Amino acid sequence: MNNLPRVNANGHIGPVDAAQVPRYAGAATFARLPRLDQVEQADVAVVGVPFDSGVSYRPGARFGGNHVREASRLLRPYNPALDASPFENLQVADAGDMAVNPFNINEAIETVQQNALDLTEHGTKLLTLGGDHTIALPLLRAAAERAGSPVAMLHFDAHLDTWDTYFGAEYTHGTPFRRAVEEGILDTEAISHVGTRGPLYGKKDLEDDRRFGFGILTSSDVFRQGVDEVVAKLRDRIGGRPLYISVDIDVLDPAHAPGTGTPEAGGMTSRELLEILRGLRGLNLVGADVVEVAPAYDHADITAVAASHVAYDLITLMGLSA
């Protein structure tokens, strides 16, 4: 059905043309891009991670990837905010979903790490959709291995996710970045949380976090300092290092992202998040995730639309990387 030619100027296969095939027709791939098996090589692979066995509150992020794919049907090929055509500059393809064991977190982490390594074997960059924040740990392991060094990280989230354990469990969605620091896969000179807010267990949470090396720009900092100052501070800290960006969609206010498992009031707007991302043009972005999209709590696809635009800007940034 969707066999119309869609080869663009650079020989890359782009999205199905919405002027030729209604954009609501056919099975969803991210932004109506080709599947990975339909292209010879991919500069960027978008892959879903249907896993949410690491959550401490509301489940459902296992369904996030497909929810974002459905909302991404309305994306268009030219990104005016960054003056770039990401699918023309790059061959971007949808790699489907990782087959992750929902009953065994340790095995799931291994699978995510191995799948991420397999997908990036020939220089392909990875953007994952969906899943809970547990998956950032194996994704960072793979990113650091491919980079050949610890990576810088920007972590957009309402939460620190540097807690130690829940119910004695080390691998959960509230603990990936403490594990990552312990494993030495993060460049602790260049790791920042952006958008954090809300109650903590105690002051020690912040003390631990600072000891690990994290800088923090809270949701209130973004509001009070403004996007440009925040961008300048982040760029300064990251420099030319290989950079991984992890976006927990709950960094957005519940008004902008109700479809998530651990919502916190007082968050950033989707405009603020997109503006900060666009300010990161030219950094050496090696990989990214968009996690914690839980469709059961979404309304009118608000969360999925925001997540699809975040993913689109992340892919655009990959095409504009140093």
Ligand SMILES: N=C(N)NCCCC(=O)O
């Ligand atoms: N990573 C996300 N979304 N949430 C972590 C919340 C941890 C807690 O229940 O305290």
Ligand SMILES: [Zn+2]
């Ligand atoms: Zn969070």
Ligand SMILES: [Zn+2]
């Ligand atoms: Zn998180």
